[in-house]
Amino acid sequence: RIAGTAAALFLLAFIVVASPLIEIIPLAALVGVMFMVVIGTFAWNSLMILRKVPLTDAFVIILVTAVTVAYDLATAVVVGVIVSALAYAWNNATRIGAKTYETIEGAKVYQVQGPLFFGSAEGFAELFDIKEDPALVVVDFADSRVVDQSALTAIEAMAAKYQDAGKELQLRHLSRDCHTLLAKAGQLMIDSDDDPDYQLAVDYQVRTGQLAGGH
Template sequence: LVGVMFMVVIGTFAWASLKIVHKIPLTDALVMVVVTCVTVYSDLAVAVVVGVIISALAYAWNAASRINARIGTSKEGWKVYRLSGPLFFGSTTGFTDLFDPQSDPEDVVVDFIDSRVVDHSGLEAIDALASKYEAAGKRLHLRHLSPDCTRLLAKAGNLVEVSVLEDPDYEIAVDYGHTFEEAEPEKTA
């Protein structure tokens, strides 16, 4: 029976994966090695759980580094931080580091058009940021929150006290059958 099990293992192991181990991301290679080792020393069910946990932690680490902001100025003279990337427990430190309440103008807008507040830690990060701006005598405004983010803020109640700007109404562009002519291609010498 042991011999049959060894033959099954040898036959089902993806030996070709050893050839590409240096070409795949390090975290994937680590998961592959750890799952194989845990399977040998324990059992497959435990190995799958360990692999899922390692993959989830690696994903959270990578997602945490994706939050960033493009900084600009609105027509009112307000400083606008246009965020991109998720705001969750793993990215709150990076989120906080993006802002400078001391040197920012009176009104600051955090635009979430390319971002989302994912969890309670994100709400706490917004609340802490609002407190810093309030202590500096400045106002923090939020814009383009998704409906689920707005519901999170509503559930937070008194936790988050910032001004949520109303999103602008966007009109639908209507094409009444007009066609655009292509410009003649530039001639190169």
């Protein structure tokens, strides 16, 4: 902290008071100083671990380095954050899945695995077999989370498809944040809470037509 503060104060003093002295320093000398700063601050050990880290991380390291050299550090940071966010969304989108079983009452239960958000909404829709499913289908979110509006739209659209087929779709094991999100969107037919430890599961019916994505 002291070093950073001192560097900032000295830089301010040079700019405000000693700018004529800076003009005397040859440009080549300033370039040399900047090269030494780069050599001292670059994380050289990152080159040694490129083969050990995930491919997306290695790509981000190389990309940020290249953008820094070609443009500037601020642009490189923005590009790195965007690419990392897209890579994270893509990885989570491919993790959506479901285990299925039938209850003694004849209902089919889909145990969703992985987060449900804009990146996995299409994969979520592909999990269901509306034509072959029984009259009652339960979607269990014990191992999943409803994250955003795209997830809400995907749930509503699936409920509408089952409704058109003369069948019913219910939701089970909603966490508190998922319940709040769905209740705020007006998609829950009943106002009740799952036990947070899932000692008592509530099967929620889905109200369609709330987000204009049902049909």
